[in-house]
Amino acid sequence: MSICTNCGNEIPNQRLDLFPETNLCSAKCIENIIENEKNVHIDAAPPAPTGEKATCSRCKSRLEVRKGPTGWFLGCTRYPMCKATKQL
Ligand SMILES: [Zn+2]
Ligand SMILES: [Zn+2]
Structure with a gap:
């Protein structure tokens, strides 16, 4: 049994077959994780000192x-x- 790393729910066995390389329970949770990673990447540069x-x-x-x-x-x-x- 695996736990979804996004929502903490148990991952149904048929989902494990659909997304074998992830610990995510649904397409929605995968989207959520991708969205979070994007936000980390937009992390704006601090103002340049003078x-x-x-x-x-x-x-x-x-x-x-x-x-x-x-x-x-x-x-x-x-x-x-x-x-x-x-x-x-
Ligand atoms: Zn989930
Ligand atoms: Zn220098």
């Missing part, structure tokens, strides 16, 4: 807002020549 905070401490180039595995950070626009980064 002035000294937007200047690379190593090469004095501009820093730009980038997204890494742990979230948003400032990276040098000369990357990969300059790998300096700053916390936002």
Whole structure:
């Protein structure tokens, strides 16, 4: 017996055959999960800083807002020549 990861309901056996690679009970629950993932991806970039905070401490180039595995950070626009980064 499996539990739907979206709504927590038991997944009927015939559903398991329909969506063998998911732990979701219905097409509606699959849509719901896809919708949630979309929302994570639209996660807007924070406003770019200005002035000294937007200047690379190593090469004095501009820093730009980038997204890494742990979230948003400032990276040098000369990357990969300059790998300096700053916390936002
Ligand atoms: Zn469900
Ligand atoms: Zn730099």
